[in-house]
Amino acid sequence: MSSERSNWKSPGVFAAVFLAVPVTAWTGEELRCIDPAQGMSRCVVVGPSDLAHTSQFSAPGVDTLKGQMQETLKQVDLALKSRGSALDQAVKLNIYVTQDSATPEVQAVLAETFSGGHSPAVCFVTTRLPWPRALVALDAVGVSSEDRASSEAENPEASKIGSACRLLPQGPRVYISGQAEKGDGTLADATRQTLASLQRTLEFLGLDKRHVVQVKSFLMPMAHYSQAEQEIAKFFAGMDVPTCVYVEWNSSLPIEIELIVAADDVPALREGPAVEVRTPPGMTTPAIYSRLTIVRHPVTIYTSGLYPADASAAPEHQLRSLFSNLKRCLDETGSDWMHLVKATYYVNDEELNKQHNLVRPDYFSPRRPPAASKAMVAGTGQAGQGICMDFIVVPGEP
Numbered sequence: 001m002s003s004e005r006s007n008w009k010s011p012g013v014f015a016a017v018f019l020a021v022p023v024t025a026w027t028g029e030e031l032r033c034i035d036p037a038q039g040m041s042r043c044v045v046v047g048p049s050d051l052a053h054t055s056q057f058s059a060p061g062v063d064t065l066k067g068q069m070q071e072t073l074k075q076v077d078l079a080l081k082s083r084g085s086a087l088d089q090a091v092k093l094n095i096y097v098t099q100d101s102a103t104p105e106v107q108a109v110l111a112e113t114f115s116g117g118h119s120p121a122v123c124f125v126t127t128r129l130p131w132p133r134a135l136v137a138l139d140a141v142g143v144s145s146e147d148r149a150s151s152e153a154e155n156p157e158a159s160k161i162g163s164a165c166r167l168l169p170q171g172p173r174v175y176i177s178g179q180a181e182k183g184d185g186t187l188a189d190a191t192r193q194t195l196a197s198l199q200r201t202l203e204f205l206g207l208d209k210r211h212v213v214q215v216k217s218f219l220m221p222m223a224h225y226s227q228a229e230q231e232i233a234k235f236f237a238g239m240d241v242p243t244c245v246y247v248e249w250n251s252s253l254p255i256e257i258e259l260i261v262a263a264d265d266v267p268a269l270r271e272g273p274a275v276e277v278r279t280p281p282g283m284t285t286p287a288i289y290s291r292l293t294i295v296r297h298p299v300t301i302y303t304s305g306l307y308p309a310d311a312s313a314a315p316e317h318q319l320r321s322l323f324s325n326l327k328r329c330l331d332e333t334g335s336d337w338m339h340l341v342k343a344t345y346y347v348n349d350e351e352l353n354k355q356h357n358l359v360r361p362d363y364f365s366p367r368r369p370p371a372a373s374k375a376m377v378a379g380t381g382q383a384g385q386g387i388c389m390d391f392i393v394v395p396g397e398p
Contacts, residue, residue, distance in 0.1 A: 047298070076090075
């Protein structure tokens with residue numbers, strides 16, 4: 001992960017000492033929203049399920065922000081339906097706005113859309129978007145069911161955009177931290193070289209390109225994103241391209257790419273702890289994040305984007321309040337520090353960025369920190385906030 005390099009080296013494979021929780025051990029609800037309010041939940045707990053992941057959608061042809069958000073939600077609903085899910089089964093929304101000031105109006109649309117007991121976890125970030133006239137974009141994760149999938153199979157509207165949604169089946173799945181190669185310094189070659197590096201990581205795990213569910217790129221400049229898009233299409237030539245998401249970052253490197261990967265059909269990855277971390281050959285093993293996490297627990301927990309309690313406080317105090325907020329989420333969902341799976345950090349304050357690296361070791365175990373990507377961005381989706389943290393976790397073993 002380019003923005004979080006570490007020179008500390010240790011053995012390449014770490015595994016938890018805990019046993020995995022079998023699917024039959026889960027006795028909770030299939031879907032539980034914690035603190036739902038105004039169209040968003042602080043956390044969402046998802047029982048054993050296939051999970052549909054969409055690409056990044058927007059509606060730049062609509063003139064108003066509210067209209068774009070409403071139309072984008074309709075597109076996402078159709079995409080989810082193509083994989084046996086729907087917007088009313090969404091468990092996570094990642095929302096991309098072009099300015100922090102857009103967030104309240106977007107939140108108002110969410111409150112209108114998710115007015116019942118179910119609301120997804122939501123994370124915001126401020127970024128330029130691939131479409132010049134777009135004001136907002138989003139991607140989603142939804143619970144999928146075979147019954148719903150069969151009933152939607154004949155839906156002509158859903159089938160039109162089915163390629164923009166991929167299924168992450170129940171069973172082992174892998175979250176690969178952002179990897180970055182500079183190449184010759186151009187966005188096209190950096191993308192090509194980074195994808196080649198990711199392919200070596202997949203091969204290390206006994207996986208290949210067809211297992212990739214989502215490709216998320218942190219890149220610069222967004223105006224040239226089509227160069228990355230073309231290289232991704234070439235990389236997956238001859239097969240369906242996975243869902244894709246683009247965020248503009250501020251970095252010395254043109255691009256960093258992370259992956260979500262299905263591993264349910266790989267026998268060698270089925271046995272093991274609920275969460276396992278590994279380091280591919282030739283890479284260092286950092287103390288504050290993992291190169292990848294293999295997840296075998298049948299339950300998935302999504303948090304909304306977490307912010308400091310007081311954005312005017314000293315950087316260290318802001319960060320400790322953030323981790324206290326995360327601890328509350330872990331306690332209420334039956335998880336703990338050893339079961340963090342994936343983290344995304346959006347930062348637009350350099351001092352918070354530095355302090356974040358210093359504070360994390362006080363909370364994360366060096367034996368099993370989450371896979372992660374950190375991006376310096378235009379904004380965190382909330383005016384005045386310099387950092388946002390977003391997590392996927394699983395329950396701790398009983």
